Amino acid sequence: MNRSATAPANNVLPPPIERYTLLGWIYKNLFNTWYNALLTFLTVGIIYAIGKPAITWAIEQARWEVILVNIRLLMVGQYPIEQVWRIWLCLHLLAAVGGLSWGVWIRGYRIWGLLFLISTLGLAFLPSMSASASRGQLIALDIVALAGFGLGRLGGKRLQRTVINLWILYFPLVILIVRGLNSPEGAVPVVPSNLWGGLLLTFLLTVVGILFSFPLGILLALGRRSPLPIVRWVSIAYIELIRGVPLVTILFMAQVMLPLFLPAGMSIDRVLRAMVGIVLFTAAYQAENIRGGLQAIPYGQYEAAHALGLSGVQSTMFIILPQALRNVIPVLVGQFIALYKDTSLVAIVGLLDLLGIAKSIVSQPQFIGLQREAYLFVTAIYWLFSYFMAYLSQRLEVALGVGER
Amino acid sequence: MSENQENREPIIICDEVHKWYGNFHALRGVSMEVRKGEVIVIFGPSGSGKSTFIRTLNRLEEHQRGRIVVDGIELSHDIRNIEAIRSEVGMVFQQFNLFPHLTVAQNIMLAPLWVRKWRKDKAEQIVVQLLERVGIPEQAHKYPGQLSGGQQQRVAIARALAMQPKIMLFDEPTSALDPEMIKEVLDVMVGLAKSGMTMLVVTHEMGFARAVADRMFFFDQGQIVESGTPEEIFKSPKEDRTKLFLSQILSH
Ligand SMILES: Nc1ncnc2c1ncn2[C@@H]1O[C@H](COP(=O)(O)OP(=O)(O)OP(=O)(O)O)[C@@H](O)[C@H]1O
Ligand SMILES: [Mg+2]
Numbered sequence: 001m002n003r004s005a006t007a008p009a010n011n012v013l014p015p016p017i018e019r020y021t022l023l024g025w026i027y028k029n030l031f032n033t034w035y036n037a038l039l040t041f042l043t044v045g046i047i048y049a050i051g052k053p054a055i056t057w058a059i060e061q062a063r064w065e066v067i068l069v070n071i072r073l074l075m076v077g078q079y080p081i082e083q084v085w086r087i088w089l090c091l092h093l094l095a096a097v098g099g100l101s102w103g104v105w106i107r108g109y110r111i112w113g114l115l116f117l118i119s120t121l122g123l124a125f126l127p128s129m130s131a132s133a134s135r136g137q138l139i140a141l142d143i144v145a146l147a148g149f150g151l152g153r154l155g156g157k158r159l160q161r162t163v164i165n166l167w168i169l170y171f172p173l174v175i176l177i178v179r180g181l182n183s184p185e186g187a188v189p190v191v192p193s194n195l196w197g198g199l200l201l202t203f204l205l206t207v208v209g210i211l212f213s214f215p216l217g218i219l220l221a222l223g224r225r226s227p228l229p230i231v232r233w234v235s236i237a238y239i240e241l242i243r244g245v246p247l248v249t250i251l252f253m254a255q256v257m258l259p260l261f262l263p264a265g266m267s268i269d270r271v272l273r274a275m276v277g278i279v280l281f282t283a284a285y286q287a288e289n290i291r292g293g294l295q296a297i298p299y300g301q302y303e304a305a306h307a308l309g310l311s312g313v314q315s316t317m318f319i320i321l322p323q324a325l326r327n328v329i330p331v332l333v334g335q336f337i338a339l340y341k342d343t344s345l346v347a348i349v350g351l352l353d354l355l356g357i358a359k360s361i362v363s364q365p366q367f368i369g370l371q372r373e374a375y376l377f378v379t380a381i382y383w384l385f386s387y388f389m390a391y392l393s394q395r396l397e398v399a400l401g402v403g404e405r
Numbered sequence: 406m407s408e409n410q411e412n413r414e415p416i417i418i419c420d421e422v423h424k425w426y427g428n429f430h431a432l433r434g435v436s437m438e439v440r441k442g443e444v445i446v447i448f449g450p451s452g453s454g455k456s457t458f459i460r461t462l463n464r465l466e467e468h469q470r471g472r473i474v475v476d477g478i479e480l481s482h483d484i485r486n487i488e489a490i491r492s493e494v495g496m497v498f499q500q501f502n503l504f505p506h507l508t509v510a511q512n513i514m515l516a517p518l519w520v521r522k523w524r525k526d527k528a529e530q531i532v533v534q535l536l537e538r539v540g541i542p543e544q545a546h547k548y549p550g551q552l553s554g555g556q557q558q559r560v561a562i563a564r565a566l567a568m569q570p571k572i573m574l575f576d577e578p579t580s581a582l583d584p585e586m587i588k589e590v591l592d593v594m595v596g597l598a599k600s601g602m603t604m605l606v607v608t609h610e611m612g613f614a615r616a617v618a619d620r621m622f623f624f625d626q627g628q629i630v631e632s633g634t635p636e637e638i639f640k641s642p643k644e645d646r647t648k649l650f651l652s653q654i655l656s657h
Contacts, residue, residue, distance in 0.1 A: 303465055304502035308516035308568060309492030318515060323506050400506075401548070 058376075066370040067377050068128045070361050074377070077197015077352050083180075086188060087200060088137045090174045095145040099168045103152020104159050106395070113149065117142050145277065171207055178204065193271035201271070204341040205353065209278040210336050216279065218288025218325075222316065225292055227233040235287070240285035247342055251349050253279045274346045282339050289331045293324030326400050333393035337386045344382075354378055413440045416572060416603055417462065422471035424457055424627075431457045433470065444598045445605045446614040446635075449624030450650060455607045459574045462605070463494045476571055486540075492520050495565030499577040501557045502585075503549035508516070509536070509560050510545040513567045521568065528567075539593050549654040555586030559593055573597065574601040575606040586631065609654050623647045 020028065031037040052399060067074070076087055102113060123129070124138035135391055178200070180190040197205065222236030242250070254277030258268065268276075297320055305315035325332070347356035358374040367374075407416040417439040424432035439445055460466040461473060463481055464487045470537060473480045473619050475490050504512050514528040539559040541552075549557055553637045558578055565573060565645050575594065579587040591613050599605055608614070614621055614635050621638045623631045623646070631644045642648045 127480055217425070298502075300498060301504065304496075304498065307465060307491060307494075307496040308465055308564070309488050309520040311488060312517060313440040314519050318519070319504055324506075325505060 023182060028260065032155075062373050062376075063370060066367050066373050069127075070357075072362065073357050074198050074354065076200045077357055079197065079200065079395075080195065080197040083189075083191055085285060086177050086180075086191075090177055091137075091141060092144050093170060093173070093249055096148040099145040099148025099150075099165065100152040100155075100159065100163050100166070103149040103154075103398070104156065105152075108150065113145075116145070175204070175208075184378055191380035193269045196271060198357045199354045200349060200355045201346075202340075202343050205275060205278060206270075206336075206340045208275045209282055209339045209343070212275075212279040213282035213286055213339070215288055216283035216369055218296065218321070220283060220287035221290035221294060224287065238289050239284045242281060243288070247277075247281050248345055248348055250281050251345060253277070253315050254280075255349050270349065270351060271353050273299060274349060274351055278339065278343065280334060285335050287330050289335060290324060292331070293326075294320065296327055297323055329393055329400075333389055337389050340386060340389070341382060354381065413442065415439060416441045417605075418472070418474040419462075420472040422461060422468045422473060422599075423509050424454075424461060424466060424468045424496045431627050432461070434471070435627070435629055436471075437622065437632075439447060439572075439603065439605065441603055441617045442601045443603055445619050446618040446621045447605065447607045447624060448609055448614070448650075448654075452623040454627040455624050456576050457627075458577055459605055459607055462572075462574060465496075483502050488520075491501065492516070492568055493572035494572045494574060495568060496574045497558070497561050497565055497576070497578045499580050501549070501554070501561045501581070503557055503561055503564070505549050508546050508548055509541075509552070512549065512560060513564045516564070527557060531567055532563075533545050534567055536560075536634055537600075538566075538596075539563045540589065553586060554582045556615075558582065558586075558590045562590075562593055562597070572603045572605070575604065575608065577607050577609075579608065579610060609640075611651075623650065625650075628631065 030040045064284045070083070072084070076084060079087065120138050122144055124135045129138075152163070155162075160308065178189065178191070178196070179193070180186075180188040180189055220235050220239055223231045224239065226232050226235070251274060256271045258273050258276060262268065301319055301323070302315065305319045310318070342357040343353055346353050347359065352360060355378055358378045362371045362374045417437070419435055419437045422432055422435045422577040423430070435454075437445075441460055444539050445461065449455055457466055461468045461480075462475060468480070476493050478486050478490055480486065480490065497556070504515070507515065510529070510532045513532045514525075517523045517528045517531065518525065524604075530546060533542070538546055541559055541561055544552060544556060544560070549560065552560065558581075578594070579590050582590065587610070591610060594604075594606070594613065595617055606613070606618075618635050620632060622629050622637055623638070623642075623644070625646055631638070631642060632649045639651070642651060
């Protein structure tokens with residue numbers, strides 16, 4: 001039966017490879033019929049008509065100095081300048097772990113690594129950077145990333161577990177570095193969270209949101225399908241309650257209500273309250289997304305797991321959840337991207353995230369009339385990282401063989 | 406071998422087992438004793454309760470009246486009893502039910518590693534042995550979706566055998582297979598039967614029954630209508646329903 005798969009037969013041929021020249025591809029895909037050709041011309045024309053003024057404006061008229069002058073504010077908000085090295089440290093660690101992961105897991109796709117290197121170097125050698133320490137830091141970032149990549153390549157599969165552990169360690173460490181330690185004379189004094197701002201705050205809200213809402217969402221999804229009525233009712237009540245309320249309301253509520261649940265004398269700061277709000281909100285949606293994945297698992301999978309003697313927890317952990325999560329990666333990541341963009345709502349409760357900072361910059365007298373530049377810059381940053389997350393999700397799907405097995 | 410089976414102790418005892426789905430009386434007083442090493446074939450028309458019956462033996466279905474004792478343990482609500490029995494009873498399903506996100510080797514190793522708590526190298530050894538035994542030694546690192554139906558069912562058999570069960574249950578293991586793959590699965594099952602495994606097989610493969618069954622049970626409407634050796638069932642069935650059913654399935 002399977003002999004044909006093992007014994008080489010001499011009439012086995014590789015599949016034919018289709019090759020095109022660039023012109024051939026263009027002809028086949030863009031001009032193969034008269035209406036397709038018309039459509040191509042029309043589309044190109046429209047893109048040109050819209051794109052040209054935008055590009056001329058961006059190159060000739062826009063006053064991008066507003067970004068350059070305020071870049072530190074946009075990136076880290078009021079974070080004290082003499083402590084900014086801590087943020088750089090976090091970035092270097094990220095470059096190291098990121099480079100390692102790239103080297104260990106990703107074959108091909110060097111173009112993305114190259115793009116990263118080129119863009120950071122490009123930034124480093126902007127004329128306005130000449131006086132700042134950022135140039136050195138940016139170059140160092142590249143070196144660290146490259147070193148990580150090389151190490152990952154050399155280590156290969158043996159490093160997989162280490163790298164996963166490093167990622168697990170990374171995020172708590174970042175929070176620690178950004179926040180600092182309580183002893184006043186230490187090298188890393190506490191920077192109170194009301195000074196965190198800009199992209200830094202946006203990222204922290206996003207990362208904490210993702211890291212905590214995901215497990216909470218899994219628990220809620222399992223809870224909603226639990227045979228224990230109390231667990232089921234509590235999960236359903238929670239999910240439906242949260243889903244019925246806008247995020248803005250939850251953010252407000254988190255500011256005013258959370259202190260009620262804490263013992264007297266204990267207070268938590270505004271950023272933490274916002275984080276809690278975001279986590280609670282996202283978890284309810286992720287729970288429903290994950291439940292969708294759970295429902296798609298055929299009953300035979302549960303039966304097979306039980307018949308082997310696996311316990312309920314074991315079958316959930318090894319059989320049901322991995323398949324359920326894998327099936328819903330696109331929606332899960334979609335929700336996380338939404339979370340990332342929704343962090344901009346914290347401006348409403350007085351936090352200065354990326355968008356909040358941009359808004360406050362353009363309201364200063366010396367930058368009046370420069371909204372376009374500021375908001376365009378913010379848009380580009382949101383888009384860049386949203387797209388990166390979407391890209392990672394696709395890579396993850398390929399790596400896990402979604403749709404193939 | 407059937408002479409000395411007479412004095413072997415029973416490994417499965419079912420006594421007046423009843424089962425309802427809502428108001429529907431699916432098992433109506435089924436009693437059966439199976440001794441160690443016996444090969445039992447269960448057959449009967451669709452909806453007669455064959456699947457329901459063998460699924461009560463490892464508590465994938467709960468019976469509501471009567472008594473079931475498997476390997477000395479009575480099936481009750483005690484979850485630890487149930488898990489203990491399930492690790493001694495292997496089951497093979499019509500639809501294979503392999504875990505699609507795990508490789509063949511991982512499918513087979515999972516339960517030994519986590520239920521039996523074996524060391525990894527021991528589990529890996531048994532994977533090699535079992536895949537050899539079911540005739541697909543070279544597929545260990547493929548995913549179930551990359552295998553033919555017959556290969557998948559043989560992996561499912563290997564997965565059940567990896568727990569070194571005392572009893573194997575088969576619920577129509579060849580019904581979802583194309584004709585040319587049925588034989589490769591039946592060959593594995595015949596080998597297993599000859600090795601002395603206690604087996605309960607729901608099947609309409611009468612060739613298999615003739616070759617290895619010690620006893621056959623004809624089910625209809627939730628009851629055992631007739632039982633006997635293959636010789637008795639094929640040559641001189643007593644009940645009209647048995648005769649009619651056999652004539653229908655043997656005619657093609
Ligand atoms: N989960 C269930 N809920 C309600 N009724 C069920 C359920 N499972 C089975 N039944 C009914 O119980 C009866 C026996 O079903 P069972 O699956 O045991 O039959 P079977 O002999 O295995 O038939 P087949 O040859 O079609 O597999 C059938 O009438 C079926 O409709
Ligand atoms: Mg059946």
